[in-house]
Amino acid sequence: MISIVAVEGIQELEEGDDLAAFVAERAELEDGDVVVVAQKAVSKIEGRVVRLDDVVPSERARELAGGTDPRRLEVILQESVRLVRTRPPLVISETRHGFVCASAGVDQSNAPEAGMLVLLPVDPDASAARLRDGLRERTGRFVGVIVADSFGRAWRQGTTDVAVGAAGVRVLLDLHGERDRVGYELHATVIALADEIAGAAQLVMGKLDGVPVAVVRGLDVAGEESARDLVMPADRDLFR
Secondary structure, three states, X not given: OOEEEEEOOOOOOOOOOOHHHHHHHHOOOOOOOEEEEEHHHHHHHOOOEEEHHHOOOOHXXXXXXXXXXXXXXXXXXXXXXXXXXXXXXXXXXXXXXXXXXEHHHOEOOOOOOOOEEEOOOOOHHHHHHHHHHHHHHHHXXXXXXXXXXXXXXXXXXXXXXXXXXXXOEOOOEEOOOOEOOOOOEOOOOEEOHHHHHHHHHHHHHOOOOOOOEEEEEOOOOEOOOOHHHHOOOHHHOOOO
């Protein structure tokens, strides 16, 4: 049986906070658990926040702002390596991590205070690994960690949480060569396990409830893959 439990009671996080200690104090972890943590929680403790008052917008940012605050667009440009599509003030871009997403992952919601933006972690896989190691030191348990963020999806309304960082878990389940119940051999079925776990955890974490961590139990997904394995290779990207 699979269970998904919110880890409640974690304070508003600040740069330098020990998230592993907070989780260990509030959750009874077991070997094989997957700890899902909101990207913004990781970004806050790693200091990945920007004050709009410290941003000077470029002319390009002003062009893309479309009547909105050009300082936010400037930060999006700084976090992007490639603009995929723009329709001011909307920007879809590729980040340094290889993620193609809206606004390069830059977000104002759930920021520490008004007038601030939260950016993606510099290396979300390394962030996940640090949390995994910290939890192992404090609890003695061998768990997986997923750093989750909300992404939109092509051809679909709404957002869902996906894995932007991972440690101690398999992120993909490759079913090539397996056969279904009638004997058909699968040729192109690869399941994004880490994304499915992230999306499931979001159901108990919510967006407005101030719950940045959930524990998923009952899955056999231990492994050593990274969220970078979920990024579509350029040679397979038909829309590049």
